[in-house]
Amino acid sequence: MFKKAVLIKNLILLIPILMILSCKQKEQAASQLVEDPHSFSKPSIAVVEHLDLDIKVDFESQQISGKAVWKINNKAKSNEIIFDDSQLNISKITLGAEEKETTFTYGEEKEFLGRPLKVVITPETKLITIYYTTNAQASALQWLNPHQTAGKKRPYLFTQSESIAARSWIPCQDSPGIRFTYNATVSVPNDLLALMSAENPEVKNSTGIYHFKQVHPIPSYLLALAVGDIEFKAVDERTGVYAEPSVLAKAVYEFADMGKMVNAAEKLYGPYRWGRYDLLVLPPSFPFGGMENPNLTFITPTIIAGDRSLVSIISHELAHSWSGNLVTNATWNDFWLNEGFTNYFERRIDEEIFGKQEAEMQEEFAKKALEDAVKEMGDTSKDTYLKTDYTGRNPDEGTNDIAYEKGYFFLRTIEEAVGREKFDTFLRGYFDGHAFQSVSTEQFLAYLNENLIKGNSDLEKKIRVNDWVYGPGVPSNIAYSKGLWAKDGKFAKIDHIASVWNKNELKDTSVLTKEIVTSNEKKFFINLLSPEMTAKRMADLDRQFNFTGSNNTDIQLAWYTLAIRHQYTAANKRIEDYLIENGRMWHIIPLYKEMIKTPEGLKRAKEIYKKARPNYHPMTYLAIDKFLK
């Protein structure tokens, strides 16, 4: 009895000690921050925790100006804190609530990265106020004149911070391994609406001053702002769409399923933790299909096809609310943790909503995309490892189908090895256990070993983690739904029609439009066309399908690539218009690259680019300038 009591007493005494220890361990884990080669900041010495942003958006001078007030944790009681800066004009920096002016210097400027902003602080400093103005060349900002918008009357501004462009519009510690909450006050012309990656207003107010709050800690690449003649319409209680007035109704129709998508996602991997989930439809120069800014996914208007055929982009951006925004890649060398997980999650949502066949067909496209990427990069290239090393290069170069599709197939292969049920439980636990944290590839692998593989050598052999993560190309154990989709009548039929057509043996061409109807079926068919295509045969198909006149950007990309390759000049005008109107990087760069393969094509590409460049976002034109100028 006595002994037991002592034991209990000792245990009670032990609890606070253990708690202190565990806090210590947590702190240590946090201070064992992974080195980020794409940020100058030193978070293990002094790190930001909260931002109060107060800015004015001026369309005349095309400048954002104001102040960024940072709450910091000066962990090492240092006399210096380092921020990332790209071309900002900083006028003054002060310390503390009393705003005592301090001094600052810049380190050496590096290509892509900008320069370190070194601010003198004291060991006690908790608050830093940086007064600044953005540069006209800020790589995150696109200032649109009215002509470049749908309404044609008012200007528009939007940001794109991922990967390392946040530093061009806010002085920040621009690493995905560093998280902070934020509040913002944004002043804009009083007939425009401002929106951010935060809790948002639904209507304009007469002052033009808007307040924002992001209560969850996010990394800097998720800072976002858009300003324009924008209106809102709810889809259901927690989802809705923002767009220019003339686009809004079409957008609401197109994305009517977004509430269902959020429900499906929650059923898979746990609660949606961000409050509302809304979309902002941007003008066509938006450089991506979509960008997962928290609370407010930014999307290109080019996915409004009229038939809801391109909405899987929404599944993708929504999935980032778990993979990416909740659990974040620690550095851009771990980018597959963001995009590979998201592609996996995206296809699971689509399977719930559109059925297995749709998901399997996407997988089929994905496999081809991965094989093409490996072919292009070389099957021994280190850039085809999941864990990449983009030190000294722009991390945007790593945004390719290795991260997206090799990442996807790695997870798909684990799913196949352990079974879906187990894998889902594992993923759910992974998201919950790392919520609002950043994770490196190595940390993920340790978690995988501890929680799923658990030393089971059969599983180890089945999965071959090292071959996927630290090896090139596509490992031979890749799992996929080996053409199950093709056994279904529809796609097997199209496969057959394509092979007969490719041999020029299709007698009754009316079967083409009878059997190949939906956008996905058309895209599938175009992908099966033989490399021995000719311009004349493209004209034959165009008579049936009018692919050249398609408004589905996936079909346009696939068809225009063939048109350029096979000199099908009847599509020239459409291609030119497409390249001038549309700034979606990954849908226009492949076309320019296809063009420049011949001398005449190069000449034409230069002519078109001259007209198109002024419409593009800095991110887009900086990428194209590299191979065409």
Ligand code: BES
């Ligand atoms: N986060 C990416 C966009 C991105 C990646 C911006 C890297 C900057 C650097 C976004 O989630 C994305 O993947 N967009 C795709 C969607 C597609 C895969 C469904 C796009 O824009 O095409």
Ligand code: ZN
């Ligand atoms: Zn993504």
